[in-house]
Amino acid sequence: MSNAETPSSVSTDQVARRSFLGAMATSVAGLAMARDYGPGAEPVRYPDPDIVVLDPRFAKYKIGNTPIIRHHTGMLWAEGPAWNGVGKYLVWSDIPNNVQMRWIDDDGHVSVMRNPAGNSNGNTFDFQGRQISCEHGNRAVVRYEYDGKRTVLADKFEGKPLNAPNDAVVHPDGSIWFTDPGYGSMLNYEGNKGTLHLKEAIYRIDSSSGEITKLTDEPVKPNGLCFSPDYKKLYVADSGADKSQKPDKSIWAFDIKDGKTLSAGSVFASMSMEVKNPGGRTSPEKVGIADGIRCDVDGNLWSSAGWVGDGYDGVHVFAPDATRIGLIRLPEICSNVCFGGPKRNRLFMTASRSLYSVYVETQGAHIT
16 A cells, blocks of 8 residues: 555455465565555554564564654665764665655654755765765765865776765774775666776775775675674675676675775675465575675674565575574665664665664664
């Protein structure tokens, strides 16, 4: 049921569908039926059936009396959530509409924060509270200053324009690490279509000199990235594939040496997963895409997941040993995640056209 539907417009088929959802909630791997998040939706019985424990280790992170909430919908492709702890707001991008949106914690108010926004994708904040954004349209990583000015931190490497920076994270030494897969230059929909002049790669911007160093170009399409809680590892979601790759090379892990360089990468976790049909029949393994990723304080990796369908799309949670221990099932493809709220115990999820959140019994490992 869409936001525009009212309770009086609910059909008997929809009521039956909700009843079926309740029956399926007890099946860990069962498909998540399309869930109603509209204003006239019936309440969800606790515990929320779409927060799924796959391994006992995830049980302590699931809160029994909290729901998945949809805060806003209507974007074209929502991306790049980042929490501002000082302002108590979440910023995220609607790439095709070329705007940045803001959700304020005080009263849940949503508004356009920046227009135009360079078709920005990933956003984060540095340790001085300044916003960092990856702009597809301008092929640049930028910083918004205290006086409102926009500083370009990177738009070229070795004299060639970047492809279309995608996601960024900030290291305690002040350096900014970012991915450059080029999605925003492949279509006019999310940027400006043009030639990719560089091999897709991961870069580091030095905080003192501004020097840009290529860290690695091993992943085919390096997408989301995050540090381990101790900053000794870098995790990278690879949303590309080529004929030489196995389909399960989805999330990489790199050891960080001397805080500035990476070891050779290795496969951390596969996004391949079996999904059971409503009748209980197991389908062949489905391989979706990991996009945005974040670690919690215990070293678990929370990854957006999508492009498979009901029962898969949402958030997949991996323990430090790469075991998939939990799912948060959403009715839309999830593009990115971040921890926020005053206690950093609220997982925000951008998913296709909507913004969702859910409280969890852990905290984000880093400031956003």
